[in-house]
Amino acid sequence: MIRPILKYGDSILHGKARIVDVITPDIDRLIEDMVETMYAAPGVGLAATQVGVPLRIFVVDISVGRDPNGLITLVNPEFVERDGVQLEEEGCLSVPGFNATVMRPMRVIVKGLDRHGDPQQYEGSGLLARAFQHEMDHLDGSLFVDRLRGIKRDLIVRKIQKLTRAGKW
Numbered sequence: 001m002i003r004p005i006l007k008y009g010d011s012i013l014h015g016k017a018r019i020v021d022v023i024t025p026d027i028d029r030l031i032e033d034m035v036e037t038m039y040a041a042p043g044v045g046l047a048a049t050q051v052g053v054p055l056r057i058f059v060v061d062i063s064v065g066r067d068p069n070g071l072i073t074l075v076n077p078e079f080v081e082r083d084g085v086q087l088e089e090e091g092c093l094s095v096p097g098f099n100a101t102v103m104r105p106m107r108v109i110v111k112g113l114d115r116h117g118d119p120q121q122y123e124g125s126g127l128l129a130r131a132f133q134h135e136m137d138h139l140d141g142s143l144f145v146d147r148l149r150g151i152k153r154d155l156i157v158r159k160i161q162k163l164t165r166a167g168k169w
């Protein structure tokens, strides 16, 4: 089932997500819905907070479904390593219509549980590293807009406020 994606300004998006204690059938269903929602959008990643569930779960597929082995699901993800720097244009399904250049690590190793509760570890560089960091940020209540500074950030926030006031956000 495709779930509605919350937009910048919704309190769940801006709060810290909780650790998952047990992968219940409800959580398995949530993960299935997150995958469907991500592909339908389409997007390369989705965090549970974006569908209104404040739990530490994200899905990532930088191939957007083209690579049958491209889907990564992580429950209770943690960074193992992060190094290097990349500067690339980035967007977010919760901030539709806006992009900005964001500084991210070039290489990331993350570990967590898959949807069966088995431990998994993934290494990513470039876009995959960016996606891991972007989704991890979501679980801590941070969106790419929050990573920007000064005028760039203010400009996007002001435009969102204007759209919100006009009932178009």
Ligand code: NI
Residues within 6 Å of the ligand: 091, 092, 093, 094, 134, 138
């Ligand atoms: Ni996002």
